[in-house]
Amino acid sequence: MEHFVTTPTRPVLTGSARAVFQRLVEQGPSTRPHIGQSLGLSRPTMSAAIAELEKPGYVEMIGAIRGPLGRSAAEYRVGQGAGYVIAVDAGSTHVRLRVSTLDRRLLTSRQLRFPVSHIAIDADVSQAVAAEVGAVIAESLPEWGPLRVLGIATPTRVVGPEGDTEASRQNVVFCAFTPPKGAAIVLENNVNCAAVAEMHYGAAQGEADFVYVQVGLKIGMGIILGERLIRGRNGAAGEIGHLSFPLAPNTNPLRGEAEHFLGTEAFLARVRADWPPQAGAAPTDTAELLKLAGTGHEKAQRCVARHAADIGAVVASCVSVVDPGLVVLGGGLGASPLLLPGVQETVNRLSYAADIRNTLLGPDATVLGIERLAIEKALLLLIGQSG
Amino acid sequence: MEHFVTTPTRPVLTGSARAVFQRLVEQGPSTRPHIGQSLGLSRPTMSAAIAELEKPGYVEMIGAIRGPLGRSAAEYRVGQGAGYVIAVDAGSTHVRLRVSTLDRRLLTSRQLRFPVSHIAIDADVSQAVAAEVGAVIAESLPEWGPLRVLGIATPTRVVGPEGDTEASRQNVVFCAFTPPKGAAIVLENNVNCAAVAEMHYGAAQGEADFVYVQVGLKIGMGIILGERLIRGRNGAAGEIGHLSFPLAPNTNPLRGEAEHFLGTEAFLARVRADWPPQAGAAPTDTAELLKLAGTGHEKAQRCVARHAADIGAVVASCVSVVDPGLVVLGGGLGASPLLLPGVQETVNRLSYAADIRNTLLGPDATVLGIERLAIEKALLLLIGQSG
DNA sequence: CTATCAACGTTAGGCACCTTAACTAATAAA
DNA sequence: TTTATTAGTTAAGGTGCCTAACGTTGATAG
Numbered sequence: 001m002e003h004f005v006t007t008p009t010r011p012v013l014t015g016s017a018r019a020v021f022q023r024l025v026e027q028g029p030s031t032r033p034h035i036g037q038s039l040g041l042s043r044p045t046m047s048a049a050i051a052e053l054e055k056p057g058y059v060e061m062i063g064a065i066r067g068p069l070g071r072s073a074a075e076y077r078v079g080q081g082a083g084y085v086i087a088v089d090a091g092s093t094h095v096r097l098r099v100s101t102l103d104r105r106l107l108t109s110r111q112l113r114f115p116v117s118h119i120a121i122d123a124d125v126s127q128a129v130a131a132e133v134g135a136v137i138a139e140s141l142p143e144w145g146p147l148r149v150l151g152i153a154t155p156t157r158v159v160g161p162e163g164d165t166e167a168s169r170q171n172v173v174f175c176a177f178t179p180p181k182g183a184a185i186v187l188e189n190n191v192n193c194a195a196v197a198e199m200h201y202g203a204a205q206g207e208a209d210f211v212y213v214q215v216g217l218k219i220g221m222g223i224i225l226g227e228r229l230i231r232g233r234n235g236a237a238g239e240i241g242h243l244s245f246p247l248a249p250n251t252n253p254l255r256g257e258a259e260h261f262l263g264t265e266a267f268l269a270r271v272r273a274d275w276p277p278q279a280g281a282a283p284t285d286t287a288e289l290l291k292l293a294g295t296g297h298e299k300a301q302r303c304v305a306r307h308a309a310d311i312g313a314v315v316a317s318c319v320s321v322v323d324p325g326l327v328v329l330g331g332g333l334g335a336s337p338l339l340l341p342g343v344q345e346t347v348n349r350l351s352y353a354a355d356i357r358n359t360l361l362g363p364d365a366t367v368l369g370i371e372r373l374a375i376e377k378a379l380l381l382l383i384g385q386s387g
Numbered sequence: 388m389e390h391f392v393t394t395p396t397r398p399v400l401t402g403s404a405r406a407v408f409q410r411l412v413e414q415g416p417s418t419r420p421h422i423g424q425s426l427g428l429s430r431p432t433m434s435a436a437i438a439e440l441e442k443p444g445y446v447e448m449i450g451a452i453r454g455p456l457g458r459s460a461a462e463y464r465v466g467q468g469a470g471y472v473i474a475v476d477a478g479s480t481h482v483r484l485r486v487s488t489l490d491r492r493l494l495t496s497r498q499l500r501f502p503v504s505h506i507a508i509d510a511d512v513s514q515a516v517a518a519e520v521g522a523v524i525a526e527s528l529p530e531w532g533p534l535r536v537l538g539i540a541t542p543t544r545v546v547g548p549e550g551d552t553e554a555s556r557q558n559v560v561f562c563a564f565t566p567p568k569g570a571a572i573v574l575e576n577n578v579n580c581a582a583v584a585e586m587h588y589g590a591a592q593g594e595a596d597f598v599y600v601q602v603g604l605k606i607g608m609g610i611i612l613g614e615r616l617i618r619g620r621n622g623a624a625g626e627i628g629h630l631s632f633p634l635a636p637n638t639n640p641l642r643g644e645a646e647h648f649l650g651t652e653a654f655l656a657r658v659r660a661d662w663p664p665q666a667g668a669a670p671t672d673t674a675e676l677l678k679l680a681g682t683g684h685e686k687a688q689r690c691v692a693r694h695a696a697d698i699g700a701v702v703a704s705c706v707s708v709v710d711p712g713l714v715v716l717g718g719g720l721g722a723s724p725l726l727l728p729g730v731q732e733t734v735n736r737l738s739y740a741a742d743i744r745n746t747l748l749g750p751d752a753t754v755l756g757i758e759r760l761a762i763e764k765a766l767l768l769l770i771g772q773s774g
Numbered sequence: 775c776t777a778t779c780a781a782c783g784t785t786a787g788g789c790a791c792c793t794t795a796a797c798t799a800a801t802a803a804a
Numbered sequence: 805t806t807t808a809t810t811a812g813t814t815a816a817g818g819t820g821c822c823t824a825a826c827g828t829t830g831a832t833a834g
């Protein structure tokens with residue numbers, strides 16, 4: 001009688017097969033000799049690795065590439081067996097999805113914008129995510145293979161299973177939504193996701209150390225040091241909206257004041273309060289203000305400059321603490337080149353030299369970042385920890 | 388005719404030998420079966436590894452340990468061939484040395500205190516370091532083996548070879564001092580060293596994420612995240628003395644004011660200015676002030692509490708940025724338990740919950756930290772990168 | 775159409791580094 | 805002295821890579 005329960009273990013890959021698979025995931029399709037050369041693997045080893053990966057469908061040949069001379073080289077890419085991931089940017093104004101293979105070929109994408117009149121509450125967002133993810137799965141094609149990971153970017157703090165998940169509000173996305181079985185879940189803060197995306201595909205490509213500062217409705221920061229996302233003990237690293245403010249001798253700073261002062265609403269309130277009647281109608285949102293400033297409106301320009309200096313002061317504090325060397329500005333206001341010079345001037349005056357740049361990805365940053373994290377998770381699941 | 392020049396390459400160790408050696412360095416002497424079990428190595432592999440390590444004298448047998456039953460097990464430790472390191476804490480008030488084997492057996496130690504009347508300038512420190520290191524080498528015993536690494540902790544910023552070494556002033560220790568040939572040099576900021584020491588041997592033992600805040604003549608911070616020291620692009624991570632201050636709406640913060648406000652001198656000046664005549668003679672240094680506060684002197688207690696709150700406000704900012712979860716207080720003032728409650732109260736009011744502790748190592752923290760870093764460097768040199 | 779050449783891919787053989795199995799060695803207790 | 809138990813060694817085998825040699829594919833020259 002057999003009493004052993006064989007756990008359904010994944011096929012264990014050899015080291016070189018892992019490396020080849022990871023290479024195809026991260027760099028996209030390539031030929032056998034090219035991969036072998038760049039990984040330092042001999043041709044026999046490449047043969048074995050490819051054979052190993054083709055069996056479960058992790059890779060597939062997609063053609064042959066001819067050089068100027070000699071036999072043509074076989075080209076491979078990540079195959080159906082590797083499956084796909086769903087990346088969700090679950091914001092309070094919109095829900096955005098990217099569905100892709102592990103080597104980032106876009107399978108489909110979706111977007112849902114909440115009507116401005118309707119302020120989305122947590123349950124609305126959760127229901128929207130449920131509906132969108134459900135639709136994707138319903139319309140999924142067999143050739144996509146299995147769903148490996150569902151990644152969700154949320155505007156809340158995110159802590160690991162050992163942390164205080166209650167306090168973080170990170171689980172509100174699940175209040176009206178049961179995640180699909182069989183797929184792993186990756187949850188990450190939206191600003192952190194944007195930082196990850198800027199590192200891999202955006203303004204911080206190839207940089208090991210930088211911070212991404214989101215300037216918009218709220219203010220937040222994602223910290224990358226040594227190419228790794230810094231999350232902090234409570235998932236609160238970079239939550240600079242919670243910085244106490246003001247910080248001056250013999251004052252009593254208040255917790256979380258920075259966000260109130262630097263967020264879009266307070267900023268616009270100050271702009272309106274200070275708007276001279278002869279300067280025309282006061283702008284009702286930041287886009288309008290930026291447009292005015294861009295067309296030479298002096299008062300608007302002064303408002304933007306003042307805000308840039310305020311942002312710069314806070315950013316300088318962060319730069320002084322972690323010395324990232326590079327700051328990428330994103331978010332509704334941060335993406336504007338108009339803000340950049342003011343921030344740059346203030347930071348360089350108050351802190352160490354730091355390069356300051358605008359985002360290259362704009363509103364796509366978050367969904368691209370959570371896609372990246374989902375893919376990394378899927379890779380780990382497929383090739384194991386020791387990759 | 389032989390034209391090949393054989394570069395004097397180190398003996399290449401097998402993977403298991405590397406692991407065994409590292410184990411003996413980090414955990415101290417141990418028996419063969421114990422090491423094998425904890426590393427998951429079979430007995431034949433252990434035999435091979437030990438044989439490999441005994442040839443160059445990297446390890447040596449020091450005895451046999453008898454269990455309650457069966458044959459006794461051979462005990463090994465790091466041997467002469469592994470050599471030794473010199474760790475120097477090159478401060479502006481003192482120079483402190485620890486000379487140790489790679490498994491931290493103290494071979495000798497030295498200490499030099501500059502007369503208080505004489506403010507040590509850079510050249511003095513450099514000369515003192517030269518003299519002390521020279522003395523150690525002159526008195527070194529053959530059984531110590533070769534000097535592998537000279538580690539120096541300096542109160543300056545420290546950047547890598549690719550950084551701006553001029554601006555960092557990190558090389559002033561070498562202005563009157565030529566380092567010994569054949570040994571590698573490790574240079575690190577003294578506060579960072581203290582942080583490393585607290586992680587491995589002190590108040591933050593076993594913690595992967597924390598910050599060490601040095602409160603004394605100056606204020607500085609060492610950041611450990613994911614068990615790794617965070618240095619920053621310009622080696623300026625944690626240089627919170629350079630935080631701009633004040634930070635409040637419609638003020639113009641000044642660069643580096645935090646240090647002026649929070650350093651010992653400015654603090655004492657404020658204490659003296661505010662000292663009521665009927666309270667007795669004003670304290671002339673912080674030790675005196677702490678003593679008064681400790682014996683119940685009310686005014687002194689209020690001064691300490693006020694300073695604790697000021698320190699706490701700055702620490703809260705750092706905690707909000709990196710969310711370390713734990714803060715270790717060190718340095719002349721920070722080591723005092725009197726400061727702790729005030730800092731704790733302020734931090735917890737202004738930021739996320741963070742555990743706050745006093746240093747367990749006191750003034751030894753820095754030299755223990757640079758010793759650790761020197762040993763890590765020596766280990767890398769001996770077993771190669773892939774350990 | 776065939777010979778030639780260059781690059782691709784596979785097969786054969788070997789080495790490094792680990793394992794398990796079985797043996798010898800040492801030590802306390804029966 | 806025998807037995808049980810733990811320590812260490814020897815022998816044999818497996819995995820994962822390599823190099824060397826050989827077969828395959830495709831362009832080009834005669």
